[in-house]
Structures are given as structure tokens and as C-alpha cells.
Amino acid sequence: MAQIKCPHCHTQYQIDNNDLGRQATCTICGNVFVMMETVGRSTPVPQQSYSANPDVENEIISGRPAWRYYIFDIIISLWLIPFFGIGILLLLITIWRRCASKYVLTTKKLKIINGIIIKNEITIRIEDIRAISIKRNLWDVIFCTATLVIGTSALQSAECFIKHIGDYKFMQIKIDELTRR
Numbered sequence: 001m002a003q004i005k006c007p008h009c010h011t012q013y014q015i016d017n018n019d020l021g022r023q024a025t026c027t028i029c030g031n032v033f034v035m036m037e038t039v040g041r042s043t044p045v046p047q048q049s050y051s052a053n054p055d056v057e058n059e060i061i062s063g064r065p066a067w068r069y070y071i072f073d074i075i076i077s078l079w080l081i082p083f084f085g086i087g088i089l090l091l092l093i094t095i096w097r098r099c100a101s102k103y104v105l106t107t108k109k110l111k112i113i114n115g116i117i118i119k120n121e122i123t124i125r126i127e128d129i130r131a132i133s134i135k136r137n138l139w140d141v142i143f144c145t146a147t148l149v150i151g152t153s154a155l156q157s158a159e160c161f162i163k164h165i166g167d168y169k170f171m172q173i174k175i176d177e178l179t180r181r
């Protein structure tokens with residue numbers, strides 16, 4: 001079956017496919033027209049899957065150091081606030097330290113940004129990553145965070161750090177997956 005429409009009064013009719021292209025007279029308005037399919041089997045456009053195309057760069061994860069890593073700094077800062085405002089200064093420094101660091105992992109590269117005013121931005125292509133290891137200090141162990149050490153063939157200073165992040169396991173797995181492709 002096909003659906004047609006009178007071009008004059010827009011009345012819709014269901015007709016047999018074999019009648020398409022034939023002349024018809026609208027029973028409502030008497031208009032004579034050639035039956036053409038108007039509404040019907042529209043072929044759905046095949047959708048490209050989001051990550052299937054290897055040429056497209058997609059962001060996988062981005063983040064900053066975990067807040068919980070700074071919890072003692074924050075508590076001490078708050079405790080010091082009554083003392084000449086030094087606590088406020090310490091609190092701002094803690095917030096600044098956390099917000100100054102950022103990492104972005106895409107399907108093509110890893111970007112590590114340190115600093116707000118003077119930005120130190122490192123971009124490593126996935127294929128240049130040679131090794132990835134986890135470094136933890138006592139606070140990292142307590143707060144379940146870790147620093148990822150990225151070994152790369154692209155930089156003079158062979159290693160770079162993503163400090164005190166909470167998603168380190170996910171990051172490690174993802175980078176591992178990407179470097180193996």
C-alpha cells in the first residue's frame with residue numbers, strides 16, 4: 001500500500017502500489033491529479049556510530065585532581081580562618097592548586113594542563129605514549145587517589161604527571177586500550 005495526497009485539498013488516500021503514477025479524481029474536491037506517493041516508506045539514514053570511526057576525535061574523560069586529596073588542607077585552612085585571615089589565603093591557595101591542574105583524554109591524544117596564569121600545556125599523541133605507571137604517596141593511599149606517570153617518546157623530559165586523580169584506574173585502562181589499537 002502507498003499513501004497519496006490530493007495536491008489541491010490535501011485529502012489522504014491509501015492506494016495499491018500498482019496504481020502509483022495513474023490519474024485519479026479526488027472524491028472530495030474533484031481535482032484530477034497523478035497519484036504520487038507522498039508519505040510512506042522513508043528510508044532511514046544510516047547513523048554513523050559515535051566511536052566507530054577512527055578518524056573522529058572523541059573526548060573520553062577529563063578531570064582535575066580529586067577534591068578529597070585536599071581535604072586536610074581545607075580543614076586546616078578553615079581552622080586557621082580566625083587567625084588574621086591566613087586561613088582564607090591558605091584556602092584560596094588550595095583551591096588554586098586543585099583548579100590549576102586539568103587533564104583531557106581523547107581517542108587521539110592526552111592533554112595535561114598545569115597553571116592558570118602561566119599555562120603549562122602538554123599534549124601527547126596516544127601513539128607516543130610508551131609507558132604508564134602509578135605513583136602514590138601516603139595521602140594518595142589514604143584518599144584512594146594516585147598520580148599517573150606517563151612515559152613518552154615525544155618529550156625531552158621523558159615523563160609527565162597527572163597528579164592526585166581519582167579516576168586513575170579508568171585512565172590507565174583507557175590509555176592501555178588506546179595504545180594497543
Ligand SMILES: [Zn+2]
Nearest residue numbers: 006009026029
Ligand atoms: Zn482533493
